[in-house]
Structures are given as structure tokens and as C-alpha cells.
Amino acid sequence: MKTRIFYIGIFIVSVIGLFIVQYQFLRIGLNLAKIQFDQKLENTSRDLKEDFGNENQLSFLIGHSYQDEGYFSLSKDSLQDASRHFTYDFIKDRLKHNRIDTDFSYQLYSEDSLVNLESPIRFENDESVIKYPIILTGYLPDLLDKKLTLELKFQDLNTYFLSQLKGLLIPGFLFLAIIVFVMIWMLRMFFWQRNLITITNDFINNLTHEFKTPVFSIGIATKILEKDVDEKQKPIISEIRKQVSRLNKHIEQVLGLASLESKKFMELELMDLRPALLEWCENFKMLAELENFKFSYDVESGKFMLKAAPSHLENVITNLLDNAKKYSDEPEIFLKTSTQNQQLKIEVIDKGKGISEKDQKLIFKKFYRVSEGDLHKTKGYGLGLSYVKEIIKRHHGKIKVESKLNTGTKFTILIPLHEKEK
Known part of the structure; x- marks a missing residue:
């Protein structure tokens, strides 16, 4: 209003x-x-x-x-x-x-x-x-x-x-009237679109919340079934749980984006991010061992004091690591952190398919996905990187991408450290 x-x-x-x-x-x-x-x-x-x-x-x-x-x-x-x-x-x-x-x-x-x-x-x-x-x-x-x-x-x-003066006066008032008309029309269209976006976000928000209940129920049911099934049926139950987990992840991502679109205030707390960052890396390393791909990390010693929303930053890091895995035939991923110029620098590097210069300018737009011909082999909705950029922006930071086709990609995040630690 x-x-x-x-x-x-x-x-x-x-x-x-x-x-x-x-x-x-x-x-x-x-x-x-x-x-x-x-x-x-x-x-x-x-x-x-x-x-x-x-x-x-x-x-x-x-x-x-x-x-x-x-x-x-x-x-x-x-x-x-x-x-x-x-x-x-x-x-x-x-x-x-x-x-x-x-x-x-x-x-x-x-x-x-x-x-x-x-x-x-x-x-x-x-x-x-x-x-x-x-x-x-x-x-x-x-x-x-x-x-x-x-x-x-x-x-x-x-x-x-x-x-x-009629040669100047009449055109002057005519163009002024046109400007006023166009401005009124643009304002009406702007507020109509804003209202439409709000309604759409509310609809998505309510719909995804409605999805959470059956997804939770399916998850509980698979856990109960898993105890009483024989060895032949366990892979089926395992696949169901995997897909339920994936669906739940997408729901959380959509909910996160809806809350960001509504411009709700994100509460940032002063914290040392290093322990949390190490935990996220260890969790992903366990996944790498289970799925048999390469992942290593190098986290600089010392405290990373900054004002952050840890749950959102976890989604950012997980999203970048997951993308590096998905867009590589034989994933080989490296995460590196350092501090310079009173900023925390996080780099996620892979040796995957790479991104063209044209696509690098568009990947942070909502719903945009890198073209892979007529089919998208990698599943998704083009929401992840737009979410990543918005979260980094809310932390007063920057994100940039460097990539070459068939060589690999490097995402670099810069977030300012808190003044008390300067």
C-alpha cells in the first residue's frame, strides 16, 4: 500500500x-x-x-x-x-x-x-x-x-x-495529455501485475502447504512399510522414499521463493559460519561416498563472523553443490573458502559440462534453464539459481559465475564479514 x-x-x-x-x-x-x-x-x-x-x-x-x-x-x-x-x-x-x-x-x-x-x-x-x-x-x-x-x-x-502561439500551444497540450494518459495506463498495468503476482504467490504458497501434508503422510507410511517388507520390495520402498524426499525439497524451495517474492523481512543473526559450513561439506561428502563421485573441500581456519540466515545459506551451498553434481557426467567438485578485503569468499568449482557465455547472463533469471537441445535431461524448474542470487543479495553479498563449455564452472560468493571482526 x-x-x-x-x-x-x-x-x-x-x-x-x-x-x-x-x-x-x-x-x-x-x-x-x-x-x-x-x-x-x-x-x-x-x-x-x-x-x-x-x-x-x-x-x-x-x-x-x-x-x-x-x-x-x-x-x-x-x-x-x-x-x-x-x-x-x-x-x-x-x-x-x-x-x-x-x-x-x-x-x-x-x-x-x-x-x-x-x-x-x-x-x-x-x-x-x-x-x-x-x-x-x-x-x-x-x-x-x-x-x-x-x-x-x-x-x-x-x-x-x-x-x-497555437502552433506550439496545441501540440504541447496534446503531448502532455498523451504523457498523462500513458503514465496512468502504465501505473494501472503496474499495479495490476503486482496484484497478479501477489495472488499467484499466495496461490503457490497455499498449494505447496497443502502438498506438505500428503507428502509427510507418504513419508511416514513408507517408513512403516519398510519394516515389514521382504528384500525384493525394499528397493521399491527406497525409491518411493527418495522421490518423496525430492518432492519435499522442491516444495521447500518453492515456499522459500514465495516468501522472498513477498519481500518478507529475513532475520539475520550474528554467527560464526565456519562450523555450519564444515557440517554442510561433511554431509555432502557422505553423499559423494554413497553415490561414488569426487568431492573435496578446503575451509580456511579462523572465524567467519557475519550476519546470516543459516538455513537459507545452507540451501544456497547445497543448491550449488547439487547443480555441480547434476551437470557433470563424472562429477568432480571442489569447495574452497577464504577471507579477503573483509569478505568471506566461497568458491564452488566443478569439471562438468560448463555454461555458454549467452547462458551465463541468464541463469539467475527465474524459470530459466540452460538449453540441452529439445530435452532437459536434468530435472528441475529453473528456480534454484534465482533463489541463490536473492539470498546472497539479502546478505548484502554478490555471486558471479565463470565457465567454459566442456571444461567446468566456478561459482564465487562474496559476503561481507561483520565489522566487529575487522
């Missing part, structure tokens, strides 16, 4: 961070758009100053619409109305020429208000309206003998600026 909350927390923080970054980019983009707009408007202002400052159709028409010279046959109001539309179209053309394409209005006025030419499109005077006054000089002010100001007005420029 804590892990789930942790991952969800990271996801939420990441999404908020992405939105903040996107917002900052948006602010920067809006500021850049405003700067570009101001530069374009400055160029437009310069063009309009020049247009109104020289004699042309526009300045001539506006000037005579406010003089009583009777130059035109139209009435003064009609002239001013024509001037209003002509000026609007003229300013619009100048704005487009400078790549400004947004709604605007204008007002041309004098200080004494005798000249007041307003745009046919007008905006309400509110906070959203931005005004850009242009002081005119030259022909038109001189003709009317007045100080004239041309004021351009724009409304809701932020919408215009956002429209300029």
Missing part, C-alpha cells in the same frame, strides 16, 4: 511539474508575442506618421472634410463619413502589411475636439481595450492648423497572442 501511494505521489508531482513547465513556456511565449506585436505596431506607427504627414488622397480628404471651402460637392457630414471608412481601410491595410491581423478601432482627434474622426467599428472603454496614441506631424496637422493624435485601439490582445 505504501509503495502504491509513493508511486501515485511521484506521478501527481510529475504531472503538476509538467503543467507548471508548460505554463511557464506559455508565459514566455506570450511575452515574446507581445514584444513582437509592439515591434510590428511601431513599424505601423512610423508608416502612418509618414502617410498622414504627406499630401495624398487620404490626408487631402480628411483635411477638406473639416474645412468650409466647398471643394467637394458633398456635404460635410458625408465627407467625414467617407473619410471615416477610407481611414479605417487604409489603417487596416497598413496593419496587415506589418503582419498584424486583429480587430481594431481608431480615433483621430485634436486637443480642442473640433477634429474628431472615429472608426466605424468602436470598442467599449473598458480595461480590456489597449490604446496606442500616435502624434501626427506634417501635412494634415499643418493644413488644419491643429495638433492631431491618431489613437489605435485593440481589444482582448491576449486571445490574439494565444492564436499566434
